[in-house]
Amino acid sequence: MIKILTDSTADLTPELVEKYQIERIPLYVFFGEECFRDGVDFTHEEFWEKLKTTDVFPRTAQPSPADFMEVYRRLLDEGHEILFIGIGSTISGTISSALIAQKEFPGAPIEVVDSYSLSMGIGLLCIHAGEMVARGMKLKEVAEELRKMVPRIRVSFIVDSLDYLYKGGRLSKTQAVLGNVLNIHPRIAMAEGRLFAAEKIRGKRRAMKALIDWATGEPEKIDPLMISAAHCDAEEEVEEVAETLRGMGVAKEVVLTKAGAVISSHCGPGTVGILYLAKED
Structure with missing residues (x-):
């Protein structure tokens, strides 16, 4: 079974995550020396409030290859094929980490799709992926179709x-x-x-x-x-x-x-x- 994996920047609603059984891997957010997992350690509202009340500009960091390896290994052990759709490589190093981790599982059914986008730009690709998976399309077919959608x-x-x-x-x-x-x-x-x-x-x-x-x-x-x-x-x-x-x-x-x-x-x-x-x- 194909498991759709994305990162925390996709901004999908809980209802869409549930409908398409999407899993997310968090980016990291730093306020000075404080480190938080995006979408895990704070809600949107808590993050917005912190933005308004601090003079420290937050910076984000991608998940490490080790973070991806841990998720890949678990999903593969559960019998899944993996389709990762991530924040654009022009914005974040997340795709790079995903690809480095992929190399540690040679021959495994893992596809990495660079959205060249952010927020629901990624989310819309995840939704279309979910629809294609529901129609019975194969992993490589879904990934190829998504890559064609990216410029749109x-x-x-x-x-x-x-x-x-x-x-x-x-x-x-x-x-x-x-x-x-x-x-x-x-x-x-x-x-x-x-x-x-x-x-x-x-x-x-x-x-x-x-x-x-x-x-x-x-x-x-x-x-x-x-x-x-x-x-x-x-x-x-x-x-x-x-x-x-x-x-x-x-x-x-x-x-x-x-x-x-x-x-x-x-x-x-x-x-x-x-x-x-x-x-x-």
Whole structure:
């Protein structure tokens, strides 16, 4: 039986984890010398609160090859074939650790898929993997199909404050201060696995509209299975986004998810995003 394995940055809801029997391996989060396992040692809410009350910028670290070896060995002993879908190699060294560990099990049924994404960009691949496994597809077939899907992942977030982009080294102090004074809310997007500022918009409401316009400009290109609205401590705003998406009927299901340590660290509380898979051309 194929076991879908992902990392803690996938931001899957407990219901989706249960439905597809997905297992997660945690990344590590450091606040100074304090080390926490992402998604294990704190809840999303606890992490957001710590972000707001500390001057220490958190840093994340990938699971070690030894962490992966331990999980691989257990799952193989249980008779599973393993499909690992992880955070983009352009963002984290998690995929590297997974591949190093894979080499310790020559000939074992293990496939490693680089999502070149984060958050529910990874999660959507896990869901599609679960659907393919349920249809009886083989391990290598599922992995090959997922790799074809990777370029079709669409990710975009609206940032509430520029402080976290500054703390993470993505903006200068002058840019952050000036942007906050001018009430600038960037729309962050991804291309080839890298985050960049796609738009700089004045005013949060206008920025939220730009986010929805980006996602729904060509609704016929959205894969109908699912679209995700994600947030970092912005429940009311993400509910509004989700209701708009539902009203437009862009997908069968609109899933609300809480963004974890990676997005929360770099974008900060108040961030809202939309993630989906584009249809094949």
